[in-house]
Amino acid sequence: ADLDGAVEGLVDGIWFNQGQVCCAGSRLLMQESIAEALIAKVRDRMSTLRAGPPLDKAIDIGAIVAPVQLDRIRRLVDQGVAEGATCWQPPMVLPARGLYYPPTLLSNVHPTSIVAQQEIFGPVLAAMTFRTPSEAVELANNTVYGLAACVWSESLNVALHVAAQLKAGVVWVNCTNLFDAACGFGGYRESGYGREGGREGLREYLEPVWFKNAPKLPAVKQTAPKEMEESAVPAIDRTVKLYIGGKQARPDSGYSMEVRSPDGRLLGEAPVGNRKDIRNAVEAASKAGAWAKATAHNRAQVLYYCAENLSQRRDEIARRLAAAVGEKQAGTEVDLGIERIFSYAAWADKFDGTVHNPPFRTIAIAMNEPIGTVGIICPNEVPLLGFLSLVMPALAVGNTVVAIPSETYPLITGDLYQLFDTSDMAGGAVNIVTGSAVQLLKTLAEHDNVDAIWSFTDEASAAAAKSYSVGNLKQVWTNEGRAIDWFNSEQAEGRWFLDHATQVKNIWVPYGE
Structure with a gap:
């Protein structure tokens, strides 16, 4: 122009x-x-x-x-x-x-x-x-806003280079105020994250059929410790820390919490994170922009490497997890966890956008972009599989993650620290803070540098996530307190998770003289 x-x-x-x-x-x-x-x-x-x-x-x-x-x-x-x-x-x-x-x-x-x-x-x-x-x-x-932008330039290369980097839901190149029902329209950040038009607009009104009929999660029952305390802790106590910025870190509070088996045996102690640990984790995630800028192929290779390394330690991790959930479930969780990582590694460079043909001399490029920093509250009932089923789709499309693992057995995440360290995972792409999900959720949801919250525990946590997050209109996705069968790939894997891990930007490009 x-x-x-x-x-x-x-x-x-x-x-x-x-x-x-x-x-x-x-x-x-x-x-x-x-x-x-x-x-x-x-x-x-x-x-x-x-x-x-x-x-x-x-x-x-x-x-x-x-x-x-x-x-x-x-x-x-x-x-x-x-x-x-x-x-x-x-x-x-x-x-x-x-x-x-x-x-x-x-x-x-x-x-x-x-x-x-x-x-x-x-x-x-x-x-x-x-x-x-x-x-x-x-x-x-x-x-703080990001609804629409116009880029005017005589160089289409420069215009598209800039358009791809703008935090806006709609970018018009050498044009303005073009709309079509086949093309999504909506914003980023505090401009809201809903979409009108396009397939992404229709998805706002849809949910899986099984999810509508899913039962409510049962209340978690706490087992009181026995008077003569039995311990399943090994002779040499294992120190588990937080994982922030690609490094293991001691909790700011210096406190730890007991982790017990369903029958009350002491399995070990996990660090208790607080608001300062969440702040440090979010800061590390915000600085890990290289993960989003990496090519989808490179992200896929890192996830493949994670799956390969996890398979090498399959028996060791299953044995440790069995103390909390039983031998049968532990083996299944590890095996399905490996499959989930392989699945999202395969999706990483294939979950791409589309090109629309509006009734003008233009094309509208619908690009799937990562949301940014995603805070994830993991389910309690499946400590390892629930973590991997939520964190991996977010990573596959380029998000950075601050995860609060299962309170039932957070110790299993200690094995994942070494897994990420040896799999070329970018520092800060995954950050793990253990502790009380109820307390950490508030700090995470209210943080302005967190772009989305996923909560998959009980109904009260789902409501709290929505309430706390209104300060900056971050995206919130919850299970609404319903039970998800994490062992069923139809429910716990696939496009439903990838859709929530991305946001669609439409770039309008005119052509012709």
Whole structure:
């Protein structure tokens, strides 16, 4: 696109419906080399806009929806000017009657200014400059919102390179405000994670048939220890730590909790994590961006390596797990766990997107992208298989994970630390914090750097996950307190898990002259 074409798209993007649109392009990022010329063209185009009754087809700018919104727009613009922005409004006569606000251009806006960080929801455009495409991506993603973006460039290669990195659910390349029912529309982050249109929009209304009829999980019964305490702890006590950033770490509290078998025997002690441990784990996961940027083939190879290494230690891990769940279940968990890892390793480079053909001269590329950092509360009834069934699909598509393992037998995760260390797993891709799931869930769900919460324990935890997570609209997926047969691959493996581990970005690309 040339500058004149970009200006027309910009006008449609921000001053359509007076900027009172959820996908209004209220921030303008310009390369420094063309900023002065672009600002001049934008001002010239703004001078031709007409304000008046919106039912008049010759009118460009209509009225603001309510007095309270008009006051808010004025207040935010004044605050932006006080923070250093330069305000420019075209000379125009506004109707004497009605809630009108002139189209406004704020230039020299700092990235941390309130007009760059908050939705104004009015005819106000905040402009700033960048030097390189990577800097443009950083500035564009420096927001809590992520519904839509436009990329204008004469180089399609550069435009697609930038579009793939933007944290937005819809990206229009050299076009704006294109919609079609066959293409999903929805956001990232605090713009919400629902989708309208497309297959992903339909999935919002669907759930597996078996899940609808699944029974409720029974209440967990705690067995009191016997007066003469029996112990299944080996002669040399094994120290199990937390796993954060690819390293074993002692819990911040310094405390540990007893882990007992169903008949009350002491099996060992597990570290008790607290909010600081969760903070450290989330920080490590956020820094492990290399895992998401790795090719799907490379992620698949790492998961294959994990499965191979687990199969080498099959008997040892099954023997240790048998003390908690019985010999038969332990063997089945390990065998199915190996199969699950192999399955998601195979899915890693095959769970890709699609290309839509809207009724315009465009294509819409629907890309499956990782959500980001996923907090996972693992089920109690299957300590190893439940962990692998949830963590592996999240890893396969490029997410990083902070997992709270089963309280029934968290000690088994100690064997997985060595498994990840010897399988080329990126440091921080998997982080494991043991302790009380009820207490750790609150900290994890309220953390703003956690992008999704998966809770697969009881109904109370499912409700708590939804309640705690509203602070930043993170995605929440739970079992609604229902029982899942983790030994049944139809219920505990496949696309249902991969769909929840990804979010769909639609990139619109026009073609032709």
